[in-house]
Amino acid sequence: MRFHGQLVFITLLIMLLSACSGGSGSRYHMRHDAAPLRPPTTLEMQDAIVTEVTKSASASRPYTVLGKSYSPMLDETGYTEEGIASWYGRKFHGYHTSNGEIYDMFAMTAAHKTLPLPSFVRVTNTENGKSVIVRVNDRGPFHDDRIIDLSYAAAYKLGYYTHGTAKVKLEAVTISKVTPHSTYIQVAAGSTLMNIEALASTLRDEYKLPTNIVHKDDIYKLHLGPIEDAQQADQVLKKLKKNQFQNAFLLYTQQAL
Missing domain, CATH: 3.30.70.1070 (Sporulation related repeat)
Structure with missing residues (x-):
């Protein structure tokens, strides 16, 4: 019975983790994440289009991952933050994100622990000044030292795809600011x-x-x-x-x- 209880717990944990959380088991075909076999095209590296969106009700509920609880924002207006960004690629390509969309490593998207899903944020690499607008449609990264996980295309545009992480500034972008x-x-x-x-x-x-x-x-x-x-x-x-x-x-x- 104890083994069965552990199995149920592990299954629930995998369901809670987003694509970028590094889940394991049969959900992913690859054991370790990797870059795609080609660079993104100019078309793929264009900023995400800021539009009016309907927030996901299920993704707005408080949740717990790896023993830590998170309370998603209901409104991202005025949000800004600085910290470390990472990226995720081939391992998670084609799998569902936390709000039910399909993760595309060549799309301008990102994962964040508490921003509403979906929402839009401008990410600026503070080391080289490059910036990109991404659509936040996933949860993560579940590491205390990282504030956002970008798609490979976004990381490529910001110039840190070969380094793994970069210091960035985040600024929420809403229709009223366009x-x-x-x-x-x-x-x-x-x-x-x-x-x-x-x-x-x-x-x-x-x-x-x-x-x-x-x-x-x-x-x-x-x-x-x-x-x-x-x-x-x-x-x-x-x-x-x-x-x-x-x-x-x-x-x-x-x-x-």
Whole structure:
């Protein structure tokens, strides 16, 4: 009977742990975590799109893992924290996260012990200044010295995928903090991702503006922006039209693309 009780306890513990908690047993095909066999593409390394979301009720309840109890936040507004970030990859790829989504090591996602699921947070590597916006959809990492576990793609973008951990600053991002009426310019569209990525790299260097690639119906659309100043957007558009992009046009949005 004692053995049966231990088995039940172990089974419940595995169910509580998220993908990044390092669970063991038959749930995972790999014994140890590892990096993927290829780097993320430019498209995969774009920031997560900040949207209105419905918080997971089940993921908002207090829970206990490895003898420690956690009480998830009900509202992430104003949240900021500094500490150590880690990342997780192939071992957990394709498995369910704590709010029922499927973990994708090439998506801009993260695990956090108490942020609402899902929510969005800007992660800045304080050692090199690189930052990324990720969608928090998992619980963990369950180590006292780490505050967030990023997907491989996010860690790659922040430049610490070969080191395992990095010092970071976290800042919650909500719809209210997204610049209203941001202006973008759609420069080009095509069916070949490689060509669009090459053009995006060229335009980033020339115009010193961010680029976004939107994929829909097998077409990749290249957007330049966001551009906060309307006058600057008009000037950039005129320059683009003079430089072979006659079909470029302005886009307006209430949130980041």
